Amino acid sequence: MLRDNTALHYQSRTIYSGQLSGTHDIGSALASTVTWTGGYNYVFRDEPDYRRFRIEQPEDMSQPRRLGVSNNGNQFDASRYYSDLKENTYMGSGQWERRITGRDSTKANQYKIRAGFYVEHKQRDYNSRFFSYVRNTDGAPFERDLLLLSPNEAFTAENLRPGGFRLQEGTQPEDRYTGKNTLFAGYVSAVAPISDAFSVSGGVRVEYNRRTLLPGNDKSYKEVRTIPMPSLNATYNFNERSLVRLGGSVSVNRPEFREIANYTYYDFANDLYIKGNDSLKTATIYNADLRYEFYPSRSELLSIGVFYKNFRDPIEQTTQSTPGTDLYLTYQNAKQAYDVGVEIEARKSFVELTENPFLQHFSLVLNASLIKSRVKLADNRTNNGFALSDRPLQGQSPYVVNTGIFYQDDEQRWQVSAQYNIIGPRITFVGDRSQNYSVFELPRNVVDLAVTKGFGEHFDLRLGVQDLFNQYVRQYYDFNRDGKINNGENGSFAHYRRGTYSTAGLTYKF
Numbered sequence: 001m002l003r004d005n006t007a008l009h010y011q012s013r014t015i016y017s018g019q020l021s022g023t024h025d026i027g028s029a030l031a032s033t034v035t036w037t038g039g040y041n042y043v044f045r046d047e048p049d050y051r052r053f054r055i056e057q058p059e060d061m062s063q064p065r066r067l068g069v070s071n072n073g074n075q076f077d078a079s080r081y082y083s084d085l086k087e088n089t090y091m092g093s094g095q096w097e098r099r100i101t102g103r104d105s106t107k108a109n110q111y112k113i114r115a116g117f118y119v120e121h122k123q124r125d126y127n128s129r130f131f132s133y134v135r136n137t138d139g140a141p142f143e144r145d146l147l148l149l150s151p152n153e154a155f156t157a158e159n160l161r162p163g164g165f166r167l168q169e170g171t172q173p174e175d176r177y178t179g180k181n182t183l184f185a186g187y188v189s190a191v192a193p194i195s196d197a198f199s200v201s202g203g204v205r206v207e208y209n210r211r212t213l214l215p216g217n218d219k220s221y222k223e224v225r226t227i228p229m230p231s232l233n234a235t236y237n238f239n240e241r242s243l244v245r246l247g248g249s250v251s252v253n254r255p256e257f258r259e260i261a262n263y264t265y266y267d268f269a270n271d272l273y274i275k276g277n278d279s280l281k282t283a284t285i286y287n288a289d290l291r292y293e294f295y296p297s298r299s300e301l302l303s304i305g306v307f308y309k310n311f312r313d314p315i316e317q318t319t320q321s322t323p324g325t326d327l328y329l330t331y332q333n334a335k336q337a338y339d340v341g342v343e344i345e346a347r348k349s350f351v352e353l354t355e356n357p358f359l360q361h362f363s364l365v366l367n368a369s370l371i372k373s374r375v376k377l378a379d380n381r382t383n384n385g386f387a388l389s390d391r392p393l394q395g396q397s398p399y400v401v402n403t404g405i406f407y408q409d410d411e412q413r414w415q416v417s418a419q420y421n422i423i424g425p426r427i428t429f430v431g432d433r434s435q436n437y438s439v440f441e442l443p444r445n446v447v448d449l450a451v452t453k454g455f456g457e458h459f460d461l462r463l464g465v466q467d468l469f470n471q472y473v474r475q476y477y478d479f480n481r482d483g484k485i486n487n488g489e490n491g492s493f494a495h496y497r498r499g500t501y502s503t504a505g506l507t508y509k510f
Helices: 144-148
Strands: 002-008 012-026 032-057 079-100 111-135 165-169 176-192 198-215 221-237 242-253 264-267 272-275 283-294 301-312 315-319 328-333 336-349 362-376 399-409 414-423 426-429 439-441 446-455 459-466 472-477 492-497 501-508
Antiparallel strands (some): 002 032, 012 032, 283 301, 336 362, 399 414, 414 446, 446 459
16 A cells, blocks of 8 residues: 655744843952843744645555545544644843952952852643544445545535544543743852963852643653752863863753653654653763863864763653554653763864965864764663663764864955764664664765855845755664664665755844
């Protein structure tokens, strides 16, 4: 059976973000500074009528194409979906900084002590409904010739009758939810320029986070965590152009509302269902890095570093399907994971390479990383079936390359850039040992172009093209469960283009 899926989709978005901040120097010697910020963000998204239908072609090509209409109703046959999302975020922060004279009175040699806070409250309200066209056999047999019509002809008001179609609502109580997240954070830190060559900075931030989510049914989510997050950075300057940095910190990765909502969403583009997991926990990340930096000039940089990240309870996207059913994706916490890698970053100006005034406006930028990641799952019944006990972290590529060439002429007010990106093969979602295979996404070349030209004193014209090559996204099943994509041993899961995205804008500066 061949299937042709079609969707008619309109979506509107509204985003507002605003902040008010202040800075105040206090004290007779202006040795202290107080800064504060208050802000509000608003997000609204509306999907007023997401229409989807399916046309099926029997393998016997002499048979006519027919509309896919079921007897019970679902979201992947003929259906209509409605949703809206509202999110309000309120935030406030403040910091006090005290400066103490060090070896001399210059700012670079001042010791600094800081204390501050950050408060944020976020609330999201999500509502959705969906209706399916089903065969209406109440009082009359179904007229199968209706399935030979086009969607515009078949799904009219005249055909909503016995013997025709019926709109049947499939909305469940959990298809709506209200999520709230309240964050209180306080921190203290210090900067200590111990000598001309050596300086140390560090502190600790303590976060209290309360997250709740109440779906339309009675099954709610609640997580309350207090997490201390220390950090320490040390810098040693060999001379004015080269230095070495050592850093360590603790950070967190909190699950999104969508990931913890006990709600199932049909992803039409990939023909699968996505369901939240109301047992997800916040992931804790322990970071360490060592980096050497060399500055040939003020506009140039060569940096080489190594880094390590240890994840506790990392969040991964996994499959949760059973034989004979549609593909379901969900989220789960692994027990532990780590990333270890090396990174190189370079910025090179053409100023010293040529005397040509035009070429001197060019510069090159490169950022590349090699990464090894591994995951450890908890030893329990849920995870015993998961494939690849020694596999990469879901979504983590073994390499990432970003490079670009830039042209900037401040006198003529030209800015031109061409940027290139590629990432290595990564796991799209994790399968298991018995009935579901992991899916890998293969690399693709991405090129973005941007041009900005200033006119007069106030106007800037901006043009941009994202993903110029528009290469195929290629996703493949790992049929032999070896954690690799091998020629001839893997089957295609998805093969599509994202599309090239172009923008144009005119900016007026007061």
